[in-house]
Amino acid sequence: MQQPETSVPSDIVDQAVRWAVKLDFGEGNAAAQKAFGQWIDASPLHRLAWQRVQDLKDDFSRMPPALALDTLKAVSDRRGTHRIKRRQALKILALAGVSVLAAGTAHERAPWQRLLADASTATGEQRTVQLDDGSTIVLNTDTAISTSLRAERRVVTLRRGEILVATGHDSRIATARGAARPFWVETPFGGLHALGTRFVVRLEAGRARVSVLEGAVALHPANGRADDSNANVARPGTSWWLAPDGSTPAPARPFTEDGWAEGVIAGNDMRLSDLLAELSRYRSGRIVCDPRVADLRVSGAYQVGDTDRALAFLAQAQPIDIRYRTRFWVSVGPR
Template structure:
C-alpha cells in the first residue's frame, strides 16, 4: 500500500525535513526503548501524511542490508577489512616520512621512465643489446664490452678505476707507461654495490621488472610491484651482507605480486583516488592526498631533469649510484663542500616540486 503511495511522490521528492523527522523517529523507536507516549506520538505522525509514511518506509528499508548478514560475521569481516586498510595506509605514510624516499623513488622512476637503461647515462662507454665493443684506454688497458654493458673509467688519480655499471666486460690491463710508476688497477663491479639491497634493486631494476612481468604478465603491474618492493626496503633497516641480493629481491617481488593478486589491499593506496564524481559524497581527505605511483615517479623524474647539469650529475652519482660524496667530488673535479651544496639544493628542488604539485592537485580536486 505504501508502495502505491510512493508513486505519488515519484523518485526523490521527499522534503529533507520529513526525512529528518523519519530519521529521528527511527532513532527513538529502533535504537532506544521507546515509551508509550512516544509510540502514540509516532503513530500520529505516521498517519498525518502519506509523505511521512513513505519517508518512514524508506528509512526502515535502509536497515535491510544489515539484517541480511549475521551480526558477528559482519563485524568480523568489516574489522578485518579496516585492519588491512589501515596497515596499507600506515606503511605508506611511514615510507613517505622518510626523507630519503625522494632520492630512491627518483632512482626507480628514472629507470621506469626511460627506455634506455639509465646506467648508460653516466657511462663513458656503453654497448646496446647485441653489440660488442673493444676499447683501448690511454694506459694501454684493453676492454671488451659485451652486449648491453656500460662502464666508466677514471685514469686521472692515484689509481686506475674502471666501474662496471651494467653488463659484463673482459679486461686486459695495460702497462700504464705514461705514469711514473705503474698505478694499481681497480675494478668496481655491480656486485660491490650490492652490499646494500637498495643499491641492488636500483641496479637490477630492469631485470626485476622483467622477472615480475614474465610471471604475472603485465608491465605496468610489474613496475608497481618493484616500486612497492623499493618502498618496503626503505622502510626496513638496511640489510647488509645478503649473499645473493638479486635472489632475495626476486623472492620479495614474487611474494609481493602474489599478495597483490590475492588481496589487492596495498595497491589501493597507490591509485589516484581523487574522485570528482558528483555522486561521491565525501571522499576522505586521506584519499585526496593519494597520488598515483606513476604520477609521483613522473614528478620526480621531471624534477631531476629540470636540475642544472652539474647539480643533476651530483644528485645521480650520489643518490642513484650511491657514490660517497668524496668520490663524487673527485669524479667531477669539485670540492666536497660544493657536492654537499649541490646535493642539498637538488633534494630541496625535488622535494619542493613534489609538494607543490601535490598541493596544487588537491586544490584542483576541490
C-alpha cells in the first residue's frame, strides 16, 4: 500500500524556496552555506522541503530554456498583483534554476529576484514602501528590493529595477552610542552610503546609475574598500556610474531623474528613441523605433501609467506612424 505523502507547512516551503534561490543565484558564500546547514539540521521537515525543491528542479531540467524563461516572467508578473500558491512558487524556482544552468541569462532576462524580495513591482507598476526608521522607498516598474533594519545599520538591497530613496532621521531606533544608524543601499555592483539624502538608483547592464537630488552619497564599488575616505561622493544635481571596479561621473539625461515617481517621463529636447525606450519599460512587449525617426526631438511630460495614450499623443505631435503589430509589439516609423 502506498504511504501518504508527508505534509510540509507552508512557512517551511517558503524557507526552502528562499534558500534554493539564494544558493543557486550567487549568494552561496561561506556564511550563507553555514546558515543553510544549520537550517537543514534543525528539522526533518526542512530536509524534506529541500528534497522536494530539488526534485522539482530535476523534473523541469528537460524544458527548453527560452520556454522556462518566458514562463518564469509571466508567472512572476502575475505575482505582482495576485499572490501565487506555494506549489506555483516551487515550479517558478525550478524554472529559474534550469534557466541559469541552460541559458546563462536569467540575471538579465528572468525576474527571479522577486522571489527573494521583501517588496516588488510588476511591469508598469509602482509602489511606495515606508520603513520603520522613517525612510521612504519608491519602487519603479519591474523592481525588487529587500530591507534589513539591523542594530548597527539600515540596509536596502536593490535586486532589480529602480528606486527613489528618501532617508529618514532614524529617530525611532538608534545605535548604542546614541547616533543614527548608517543607511546603505546595496547593489550587485557595490554599496551606496547615504549621507542624509534623497537619490535615485537604477540597475543597468553591468553597472548602476546613481542620481543625487539632495544631500550626498558615498559610492563604494564592490571590489574596492568599504571606508568613506576612499569613496567618491556624489553631490546634488550629479549622476554617477557605479561598477564593481570603480565609480565615474555619468552624463546628464534629457529627462528628470525622479519624474517617474510622479508618474511621468518629463524633459526637454529628448531624442524620440530615448523617450520610447523609457516608455517601453512600463509595458509588456517591445516598442521598436525606426532609425529614420530616432533623432526627432520631443519635449513635454508623458504619462507612464498609460503608454498607449502617450504614443497616440506623439503621433499627433510628430511626423510618425504608430503600428500595433500585436499588443506586445509596437513599431514607430515615419509617416
